[in-house]
Amino acid sequence: MTDVSSEQELLEFLYACPVGLIECNAAGEIGLMNPHAMQHLLPLAGARDASNLFSAFEQHAPELRSMAATFEPATGKICDGHRIFVELGLGRQGLTPKVLACTLVKLGPDRLMATLADISQQVVQENRLRQADTWFATLLDDAQGYAALTITPKGEIASANSCFLRQTGHAPADVTGHNLADVLSTDVPGDDMRLDEQLVIAGREGWHLQEGWQRRADGERYWCQRLVVARSSADSLKPRRFSVVLRDVPRREAATADLRRLLTCDHLTGAANRRHFSQMMAKAQGRWRDLREPLSLIALDLDHFKAVNDSHGHSAGDTLLCRVTEVCTALLPPSGIFARLGGEEFGVLLPRHRLEQAMALAEQLRAEIATVAVETSGGVLQVTASLGCATLEEADGSIDALIALADKRLYAAKRAGRNQVFDIRSDVA
Amino acid sequence: MSERERDALPFGVVGFAADTTVQTYNATEARLSGLDPATVVGVPFFEVVAQCMNNFMVAQRFEDEAELDDIVPYVLTLRMRPTKVRLRLLATAGILRRYVLIER
Numbered sequence: 001m002t003d004v005s006s007e008q009e010l011l012e013f014l015y016a017c018p019v020g021l022i023e024c025n026a027a028g029e030i031g032l033m034n035p036h037a038m039q040h041l042l043p044l045a046g047a048r049d050a051s052n053l054f055s056a057f058e059q060h061a062p063e064l065r066s067m068a069a070t071f072e073p074a075t076g077k078i079c080d081g082h083r084i085f086v087e088l089g090l091g092r093q094g095l096t097p098k099v100l101a102c103t104l105v106k107l108g109p110d111r112l113m114a115t116l117a118d119i120s121q122q123v124v125q126e127n128r129l130r131q132a133d134t135w136f137a138t139l140l141d142d143a144q145g146y147a148a149l150t151i152t153p154k155g156e157i158a159s160a161n162s163c164f165l166r167q168t169g170h171a172p173a174d175v176t177g178h179n180l181a182d183v184l185s186t187d188v189p190g191d192d193m194r195l196d197e198q199l200v201i202a203g204r205e206g207w208h209l210q211e212g213w214q215r216r217a218d219g220e221r222y223w224c225q226r227l228v229v230a231r232s233s234a235d236s237l238k239p240r241r242f243s244v245v246l247r248d249v250p251r252r253e254a255a256t257a258d259l260r261r262l263l264t265c266d267h268l269t270g271a272a273n274r275r276h277f278s279q280m281m282a283k284a285q286g287r288w289r290d291l292r293e294p295l296s297l298i299a300l301d302l303d304h305f306k307a308v309n310d311s312h313g314h315s316a317g318d319t320l321l322c323r324v325t326e327v328c329t330a331l332l333p334p335s336g337i338f339a340r341l342g343g344e345e346f347g348v349l350l351p352r353h354r355l356e357q358a359m360a361l362a363e364q365l366r367a368e369i370a371t372v373a374v375e376t377s378g379g380v381l382q383v384t385a386s387l388g389c390a391t392l393e394e395a396d397g398s399i400d401a402l403i404a405l406a407d408k409r410l411y412a413a414k415r416a417g418r419n420q421v422f423d424i425r426s427d428v429a
Numbered sequence: 430m431s432e433r434e435r436d437a438l439p440f441g442v443v444g445f446a447a448d449t450t451v452q453t454y455n456a457t458e459a460r461l462s463g464l465d466p467a468t469v470v471g472v473p474f475f476e477v478v479a480q481c482m483n484n485f486m487v488a489q490r491f492e493d494e495a496e497l498d499d500i501v502p503y504v505l506t507l508r509m510r511p512t513k514v515r516l517r518l519l520a521t522a523g524i525l526r527r528y529v530l531i532e533r
Contacts, residue, residue, distance in 0.1 A: 011463045014509055016477050032509045038481035042504055050504045051511040 020116030026109065028054035028065065040100060040116050044086065053114060059342035060084050060274065063267035064104065066318065071106055078104040078112075083119070085274045088281065088341070088403055097278070099123045147246040150231075153203070155179045155195055158241065167248050169217030180244065184214055193287075195228075201290050202228040202242060214246070225249050266340040268318055269325040277339035277347055281399055284351045288392045295392040296358035298348035299406035300328075300365065303384045303418040305344035316376045317344075320383055327368045331361065347406075355424065358389040362421040370419065384419035386410055441531035449474045449488075452526060461507050461533065474529075481506055482529070487518065495522040505531070 014021070020037030024030045030051050033041075038050070045056035054065040061084040071078045079102065086098040101119045106112055147164040151157055157180050160172035168183070175183050181195040192212040193201075201208040207229045214224040227245040264276035272280070287293045302308075302324065309317040321344065328346070329338045337349040348365070350358050366385055374381040388409025395401035409422035416422070432453075435442055441458030445451045451474050454466040464478070475483040482488055482503075490497060497520040505512050517530040 008463065008465055008468070011508065012468060015462075015464065015480070018480075030511050033506055033511060034509055035479060035481035035506045038504060038506045038511070039483050042481065043484050043486060 020114075022053060022114040022116070024053045024112050024114065026068065026112065028052045028068075028112075037114075037116050040118070053112075057084065059345070060086055061102070062340065062343050063273065064102065065314070066268040068104060068106070068112060069314075073106070075106050075108065078106055081119075083123070083275060085278050088274060088278050088399070096120045096124050149180065149244045149246075151180050151242050151244055153199065153240070153242065155181050155199065157183070164246070167216070167246060168214075195226075197287070197291050197293075198226070198228045199242060202230045204290075206230055211249070222248050223250065269322050269340050271325045271329065271346065272337050272339035274339065274341055277337060277341065277349065280337050280349055284349060285392065285397065285399055287351065289397060293352055294354045295402075296350040296353040296355060297390055297392075297402050297406045298350065298358055298362045298365070299388045299390075299403070299410040300346040300348065300362075300385050301387075301410055301414070302344040302369075303386055303414070305383065308381065308383065312376050312378055312381060316374065316378075316381055320372070320374050320381055323372045323374060324369055324383065324385075327372055328365050331364050331368060333361075336361075347403075355389060355391045355394075358391070359421060359424065362387045362389050366419065366421055386413040386418050386420060386422075388413055388422045389424070440533075441529075443474065443479075443529045443531070444526050445474045445529075447525055447527070449476070449491075451478060458531060461531070463508050479505075479529075482516075487516065487529070490518060491520055491527055494520065496520065497527075 014034045017034050017036055020034065020040055022030055022033040022037045022041075030053055041053075041056045042050050044060055046059075048058060049055040054068070057064050061082070064079075064082070067078055067082075081101040081103055084100040084102055086100060088097075097120065098118065099120045099122075101117050103115045104112060105114075147161065147167040149157055149160040149164060157175050157178055160175060162172070164175075165171050170183055184195065193208070193210055198208045198210065207227065209225065209227045211223065211225050213221050214226075215221055225245075225247040227247075229243045229245075231241045231243060264272055266273045281297075284293075284295045288295045302320075305317065305320075308320060321340070324346075325338065325340070328348070332338055332348070333350070333353075335351045336353075339347045339349070341347045348358075348361070350361065353361070366387055369383065369385045372383060388406045388411070390402055390405040390409060392399075392402050395405050409424070413420050413422040435453065436456035438455060438457055441461055442453065442455040443451060443458055444453040451470050451472055454464075454469045456466075459466050459469075462478075469478055472478060475488040482505075486501065487503070490499075497518050500515055500517045503514050503516045505514050507514075512533065515532045517528075517532075519528040519530065
């Protein structure tokens with residue numbers, strides 16, 4: 001075999017390789033990459049620099065830069081199959097949202113190797129499997145330890161089995177006739193359904209299953225699967241009774257707080273990441289659809305942030321991003337989610353918030369961000385933010401349209417001079 | 430235009446059928462990409478040869494637009510190096526062959 005033909009072969013191999021391969025330096029400047037990698041990178045980079053790995057991913061995976069920067073060993077795997085959620089909504093024309101898996105390996109002090117693969121289909125399948133798994137586990141797992149109740153459509157307990165006492169500490173005789181929601185005293189973090197909300201869905205779809213924390217009569221917290229099933233009734237469209245099954249289960253996510261944090265949080269700031277935000281948004285959309293529960297979104301972008309990075313360096317910029325996240329999360333209601341969506345771009349998801357409430361919070365966020373000051377060698381660094389609010393109602397229930405509308409208002413706030421919340425009353429467009 | 434004239438052009442010329450199978454691949458493009466035209470012709474262009482154009486910015490446009498004559502700035506990976514180029518996308522209704530012209 002001659003040299004020419006082996007080079008040709010190698011080129012053909014790399015051109016046709018169905019996985020993205022990238023080699024870059026520590027700053028992300030790409031030296032070598034194959035076409036498959038560019039196919040993913042170029043549409044993401046947009047106006048940004050497609051020849052720098054970190055710049056190209058600034059909007060979709062800003063954590064890559066800080067993950068590489070904080071990786072201390074001289075060589076080794078920085079991340080393995082790190083998931084990058086490319087689209088926040090349901091994607092173009094309702095197609096599968098695109099998810100990329102990125103593996104980053106450090107080969108030397110100034111040499112990184114990355115692979116990119118499209119795992120969108122795999123993620124869809126995983127979600128489907130997880131749902132089926134939870135459902136089957138509920139049916140098939142050890143038949144001990146079910147607390148079974150019958151309740152009326154209003155949530156009143158008609159009967160409860162003896163296991164209910166063992167599990168919750170409440171004697172069936174004492175609770176019959178009471179409202180189950182009062183007895184359960186569920187901890188409701190943002191994304192859990194209240195019992196009455198579950199009843200609405202079970203009434204329509206036949207059943208609804210969720211996992212979450214519950215409290216026993218003595219106050220102890222336990223992880224609980226709660227299945228609500230509508231019982232059929234012969235003469236009416238409305239079910240007369242619901243069966244409720246409570247199971248005391250080990251937390252399936254087995255998630256130590258660390259793992260959970262790793263999966264849901266932005267590496268640098270600790271704000272929620274795009275992946276988590278996207279999931280929570282889909283959940284909230286379901287509740288808007290099923291229960292007509294209001295949902296608002298605030299889009300937030302720091303003003304002139306590129307200049308901060310350019311003149312004070314990325315590390316000062318990073319500190320500023322962390323401080324902004326700190327002050328903003330402190331202002332958030334319990335069910336709110338503050339997420340870093342891109343370089344200096346944040347999103348605030350506000351379930352059960354109407355537009356006025358979201359606007360009021362946005363104004364608080366704006367004022368608080370303006371007070372943040374970071375000491376640097378080059379003086380005190382300050383920043384302002386522009387914000388836009390929108391509700392899912394205004395977007396006719398479409399997440400893509402919701403994001404687009406909040407973004408549009410955010411940019412209107414920028415055009416109107418920055419450091420402000422877009423005033424909805426002046427929206428004539 | 431003869432094959433010789435096409436090879437002498439200062440920019441890359443790729444002609445392909447509606448099913449994206451490459452029909453012509455001129456010498457300039459062969460030199461830039463390092464690929465022998467003999468191994469490229471007859472192969473699906475966007476799937477095998479130019480995966481980096483297999484997105485909504487290039488391949489999708491040939492799908493969507495019957496009439497196409499547009500110049501777009503782009504970054505290719507010629508010999509695996511990110512290379513800034515200008516692409517001219519050409520398609521005419523009624524003519525089966527489409528073209529991508531590539532200028533460095």
